[in-house]
Amino acid sequence: MNAALQTTALGVVLGEAEVLHGVSIALPAARWTSVVGPNGAGKSTLLKALAGLLPHSGEVQLLGRPLAAWRGRERARALAWLGQGEHGADDLSVWDVAMLGRLPHQAWLAQPSAADRAAVEQALRATQAWDWRERALGALSGGERQRVLLARLLAVNAQVLLMDEPLANLDPPHQADWLQLVRGLVAQGKTVVSVLHEIGVALHADRLLVVDQGRVRHHGACDDPATHRALEAVFDHRIAIHQLNDRWVALPV
Numbered sequence: 001m002n003a004a005l006q007t008t009a010l011g012v013v014l015g016e017a018e019v020l021h022g023v024s025i026a027l028p029a030a031r032w033t034s035v036v037g038p039n040g041a042g043k044s045t046l047l048k049a050l051a052g053l054l055p056h057s058g059e060v061q062l063l064g065r066p067l068a069a070w071r072g073r074e075r076a077r078a079l080a081w082l083g084q085g086e087h088g089a090d091d092l093s094v095w096d097v098a099m100l101g102r103l104p105h106q107a108w109l110a111q112p113s114a115a116d117r118a119a120v121e122q123a124l125r126a127t128q129a130w131d132w133r134e135r136a137l138g139a140l141s142g143g144e145r146q147r148v149l150l151a152r153l154l155a156v157n158a159q160v161l162l163m164d165e166p167l168a169n170l171d172p173p174h175q176a177d178w179l180q181l182v183r184g185l186v187a188q189g190k191t192v193v194s195v196l197h198e199i200g201v202a203l204h205a206d207r208l209l210v211v212d213q214g215r216v217r218h219h220g221a222c223d224d225p226a227t228h229r230a231l232e233a234v235f236d237h238r239i240a241i242h243q244l245n246d247r248w249v250a251l252p253v
């Protein structure tokens with residue numbers, strides 16, 4: 001398997017707490033992996049460590065090279081990040097927020113190129129945020145804002161995309177659009193890793209990483225019964241996975 005991201009004995013300590021304990025995983029390239037688990041399991045911490053945003057022990061490899069061996073801008077072009085409940089930038093226009101995704105492509109203080117503008121337009125149209133391009137980010141609703149931040153991530157045009165709770169505040173049609181978007185990215189050969197609380201959506205991924213108490217409890221295909229059992233166990237059997245037509249759904253027990 002060709003891994004886009006690989007960790008060896010990855011550990012993270014936050015404050016006094018050891019939050020991740022020796023996580024060793026390989027996330028396949030050109031696939032969508034969803035990370036799921038209970039509150040406080042360490043999902044966001046894992047995603048941040050994969051993005052190189054946290055000090056850690058052990059090793060993280062991005063596209064076959066240790067994170068530390070990448071130059072900053074080069075890494076920022078290869079790996080795009082959408083954080084959970086991102087704040088700030090409220091005074092910026094939607095266009096300028098999406099243009100932030102192009103920073104790794106631009107020379108210091110240079111004007112955006114035609115390619116930058118084209119990438120931003122394409123990203124804003126892909127998330128149906130184009131009509132708001134002159135509005136301030138702070139004047140948008142929670143779901144509208146999330147779609148602009150998603151556009152910023154897409155504008156990077158990175159090979160690997162990490163998203164922490166990308167469906168936050170999105171209504172069902174826009175959740176369905178996000179699913180289509182991810183499928184399109186994976187079809188183009190991109191790698192997507194998403195932390196999701198919506199188990200039904202997470203089960204549409206290629207692979208599921210089940211995390212609990214700072215450890216990976218299971219890593220498997222989304223249609224594998226062993227993955228479903230691991231998922232039910234990690235949520236204390238308060239959910240059950242059922243098949244509905246050709247899909248899997250999680251229902252409360």
Ligand SMILES: Nc1ncnc2c1ncn2[C@@H]1O[C@H](COP(=O)(O)OP(=O)(O)OP(=O)(O)O)[C@@H](O)[C@H]1O
Pocket residue numbers: 014015016017019037038039040041042043044045046
């Ligand atoms: N700065 C910090 N100092 C100490 N502990 C922290 C810090 N940040 C997070 N933690 C703890 O680390 C653990 C993992 O947090 P993390 O945000 O990774 O969980 P999560 O699985 O993403 O949770 P949720 O589903 O609630 O978003 C939690 O117990 C949290 O309280």
